Amino acid sequence: MNILASLSCKDELHLVYGGLSNVAALRVNTILASGAIPMLVQDTSVDKFPVSLRALIEEEKVQWVTKSYSKEQLITLGRADVGSVVDRVFVCLDSDDISLKSEISADCKRLRIPVNVTDSAPLSSFTLLSSYSAGDFQLGVTTSGKGCKLASRIKRELVSCLPPNIKDICNRVGELRQQLKECDQQETGDDDDDAVNSSKLNSLIREFDMSKEQQAAQRARFLSQVVEYYPLSELANLTIEKLSKEYSVTKELDDTQAAAHSSESTVKKGSISLVGAGPGSVSMLTLGALQEIHSADLILADKLVPQQVLDLIPQKRTRLFIARKFPGNAERAQQELLELGLSSLLKGEKVVRLKQGDPYIFGRGGEEFLFFSSHGFTPRVLPGITSALAAPVFSNIPATHRDVADQVLICTGTGRRGALPDFPEHVDSRTTVFLMALHRIVDLIPHLIKEKQWPADLPVAIVERASCPDQRVVRTTLSMAAEAVESLGSRPPGLFIAGRACHTLGGDLKEKWTVEEGCASASIGGLLEKLAHE
Numbered sequence: 001m002n003i004l005a006s007l008s009c010k011d012e013l014h015l016v017y018g019g020l021s022n023v024a025a026l027r028v029n030t031i032l033a034s035g036a037i038p039m040l041v042q043d044t045s046v047d048k049f050p051v052s053l054r055a056l057i058e059e060e061k062v063q064w065v066t067k068s069y070s071k072e073q074l075i076t077l078g079r080a081d082v083g084s085v086v087d088r089v090f091v092c093l094d095s096d097d098i099s100l101k102s103e104i105s106a107d108c109k110r111l112r113i114p115v116n117v118t119d120s121a122p123l124s125s126f127t128l129l130s131s132y133s134a135g136d137f138q139l140g141v142t143t144s145g146k147g148c149k150l151a152s153r154i155k156r157e158l159v160s161c162l163p164p165n166i167k168d169i170c171n172r173v174g175e176l177r178q179q180l181k182e183c184d185q186q187e188t189g190d191d192d193d194d195a196v197n198s199s200k201l202n203s204l205i206r207e208f209d210m211s212k213e214q215q216a217a218q219r220a221r222f223l224s225q226v227v228e229y230y231p232l233s234e235l236a237n238l239t240i241e242k243l244s245k246e247y248s249v250t251k252e253l254d255d256t257q258a259a260a261h262s263s264e265s266t267v268k269k270g271s272i273s274l275v276g277a278g279p280g281s282v283s284m285l286t287l288g289a290l291q292e293i294h295s296a297d298l299i300l301a302d303k304l305v306p307q308q309v310l311d312l313i314p315q316k317r318t319r320l321f322i323a324r325k326f327p328g329n330a331e332r333a334q335q336e337l338l339e340l341g342l343s344s345l346l347k348g349e350k351v352v353r354l355k356q357g358d359p360y361i362f363g364r365g366g367e368e369f370l371f372f373s374s375h376g377f378t379p380r381v382l383p384g385i386t387s388a389l390a391a392p393v394f395s396n397i398p399a400t401h402r403d404v405a406d407q408v409l410i411c412t413g414t415g416r417r418g419a420l421p422d423f424p425e426h427v428d429s430r431t432t433v434f435l436m437a438l439h440r441i442v443d444l445i446p447h448l449i450k451e452k453q454w455p456a457d458l459p460v461a462i463v464e465r466a467s468c469p470d471q472r473v474v475r476t477t478l479s480m481a482a483e484a485v486e487s488l489g490s491r492p493p494g495l496f497i498a499g500r501a502c503h504t505l506g507g508d509l510k511e512k513w514t515v516e517e518g519c520a521s522a523s524i525g526g527l528l529e530k531l532a533h534e
């Protein structure tokens with residue numbers, strides 16, 4: 001596997017050998033777009049060049065050296081400030097110039113000058129990606145030399161899936177991150193009174209008493225979760241003002257609440273159901289849940305409920321509200337959701353509270369049941385397939401298995417107010433599934449091993465986005481799990497399974513960890529469309 005990199009080439013000097021084909025013109029244009037200076041080396045008359053290259057020479061966009069190749073060129077034609085060594089070499093010679101191509105490639109490699117030889121991966125020290133740019137957003141695809149037409153086709157298909165405003169999205173997120181940085185600097189700087197932005201940002205994460213360092217970390221988590229879960233195309237319009245408006249319980253909402261409560265005794269005719277939506281894939285939605293989705297006036301969904309499921313909501317009839325729960329404002333967002341549900345119920349509407357997985361597995365479903373019941377609306381509760389039991393299946397882990405595991409425990413890695421919860425003792429015949437644990441895994445693992453005497457070599461699996469096309473399964477041992485998460489990064493939501501069942505069907509682990517990507521078995525193809533037409 002190669003390292004994919006984005007090279008900043010501004011003001012560099014790039015040599016291009018060849019010029020008789022259109023490829024040289026393409027390379028020159030790519031070099032120009034990157035802000036580098038192209039220099040063409042070709043000993044021929046100008047009328048041999050393709051028209052596009054001739055035009056670039058006439059417009060003096062590319063310097064032309066009328067010489068044949070010599071090794072000295074590599075160390076004399078470059079910028080003075082780097083000892084005249086050229087920064088990069090592109091070889092676009094005719095395909096029958098094999099020996100010259102090999103000579104240039106070998107010279108460059110010896111001099112540590114990055115070299116690209118068209119259509120020859122073995123002679124190149126770097127290859128070009130089939131790329132797409134929209135402002136600062138860039139996408140590149142490579143098939144590692146297997147087929148540039150294929151790479152280009154895949155790139156086009158990927159680009160067609162992007163929101164049209166991807167450039168603005170990219171800019172906006174960059175600006176927000178910059179504001180966050182400035183706010184962190186203001187807070188650690190002397191002039192605290194100046195922190196206007198900082199107070200706006202802090203209003204988003206007001207939940208607990210926090211030190212300045214904790215606030216800064218929480219703000220960063222807040223933004224990264226907004227980037228992860230907010231509808232992609234809407235990220236372009238996000239501002240700190242909008243965030244603080246959207247994520248605070250506003251006066252408007254308080255007013256609606258007051259109006260709703262005052263009429264509570266008179267109207268009561270709405271109905272509510274708490275519905276589990278499964279772990280992610282539409283194929284995991286029950287028919288009962290689908291029926292509820294199709295008969296709702298208002299759907300209150302968790303931010304984790306995936307787009308594929310939300311796409312099933314009839315847009316004309318049904319309003320959708322997605323919980324604005326992000327680190328630091330979970331309590332207020334939960335309250336907001338309950339109040340919205342209640343005011344809709346008081347208007348006589350059918351409310352469906354759509355929850356990720358199963359409503360009663362770490363979903364606060366019980367609290368919601370009590371809240372609505374206490375206002376006279378007893379919810380109907382429909383189970384969903386919990387991620388805790390689906391993830392083992394999708395990662396080929398039999399949660400119970402004769403002579404290996406005879407019990408399953410589902411627990412959380414996050415206690416109240418961010419503390420570690422009281423973890424269970426180790427039981428050798430048990431499969432334990434930890435939800436909400438991956439962001440705490442660095443604290444959790446040593447705690448299990450040292451305080452609770454869990455065996456360091458216990459097989460574990462980290463399953464992220466279970467049942468979704470971008471599912472990832474990492475298999476390792478307990479002592480390696482934190483290192484694996486740290487080096488691979490996270491792909492939320494994810495959970496962590498520990499127990500001997502983790503390696504039962506897969507055989508022994510030979511490396512520190514293994515990574516499996518994708519989940520084909522959750523696809524239901526065009527079944528829903530087919531049903532809709534029959």
Ligand code: SAH
Nearest residue numbers: 357358361363386387435436465466494495
């Ligand atoms: N009620 C949900 C759990 C809510 S708690 C259920 O029954 O699945 C949220 C946690 O669930 C996340 O932090 C993550 O640990 C887990 N989770 C939810 N969906 C997941 C998925 N598709 N893959 C892996 N973990 C998931």
